[in-house]
Amino acid sequence: MIKLKLSKLIPVMAVIFSVTVLMGCSSTRELAKDQDGSGFKKDANGKNSAEVVSTSSLVEKTSINKENLEAISSSLAGFLSSSEFSGNVDKDEVMFKVIEYLNTPYLWGGTSKRGIDCSAFIQTVVYQALGISLPRTSFEQSNVGEPIDRSDLKFGDLVFFDTMRKGRVTHVGMYLGNGYFTHSGSKTGVAVASLDNEFYARTFLKARRITGN
Numbered sequence: 001m002i003k004l005k006l007s008k009l010i011p012v013m014a015v016i017f018s019v020t021v022l023m024g025c026s027s028t029r030e031l032a033k034d035q036d037g038s039g040f041k042k043d044a045n046g047k048n049s050a051e052v053v054s055t056s057s058l059v060e061k062t063s064i065n066k067e068n069l070e071a072i073s074s075s076l077a078g079f080l081s082s083s084e085f086s087g088n089v090d091k092d093e094v095m096f097k098v099i100e101y102l103n104t105p106y107l108w109g110g111t112s113k114r115g116i117d118c119s120a121f122i123q124t125v126v127y128q129a130l131g132i133s134l135p136r137t138s139f140e141q142s143n144v145g146e147p148i149d150r151s152d153l154k155f156g157d158l159v160f161f162d163t164m165r166k167g168r169v170t171h172v173g174m175y176l177g178n179g180y181f182t183h184s185g186s187k188t189g190v191a192v193a194s195l196d197n198e199f200y201a202r203t204f205l206k207a208r209r210i211t212g213n
Contacts, residue, residue: 093129138172145210
């Protein structure tokens with residue numbers, strides 16, 4: 001893996017945000033058809049699920065190499081303020097892992113770079129970058145760690161949303177700073193969005209801190 005300075009990596013996400021501020025992983029009704037033609041995929045128990053969603057085309061993500069990574073980094077200098085990067089989160093490892101998954105298509109139940117859903121993305125980043133094991137679903141993840149106010153968000157905190165109007169957590173992302181978070185959205189794949197976006201501001205439920213102070 002290419003090791004660049006954190007000062008170059010901190011702003012990496014803004015350009016992605018500029019083209020991908022859309023919906024959350026459970027917000028679309030764009031259903032992926034199962035082989036039986038019913039318009040629904042089946043869950044782990046073999047039952048039809050109306051929550052099965054995917055990006056419109058499941059294709060391999062654009063590779064990130066030294067050349068385009070440096071170009072992205074240099075074009076985004078100053079995006080996130082250094083004051084938001086406090087605590088003992090290993091920021092280099094987190095940012096490298098997020099960058100590694102950028103543009104990965106969304107796939108409900110997906111856990112790989114061919115397709116990944118919101119909770120699997122967060123689970124993967126947190127485990128591979130920080131060595132912290134999280135539960136598989138966004139709802140279960142929302143009960144891990146310490147509850148915090150939105151005004152106290154710091155890099156690495158998890159943010160949770162009710163994007164399906166179910167009255168509970170249905171979507172998760174990771175806070176980056178300056179009001180931005182990274183997530184795997186159903187229409188965007190792995191991207192960056194703003195908490196001030198009308199949709200996310202309306203569906204935001206809570207935040208949790210899974211790292212030490």
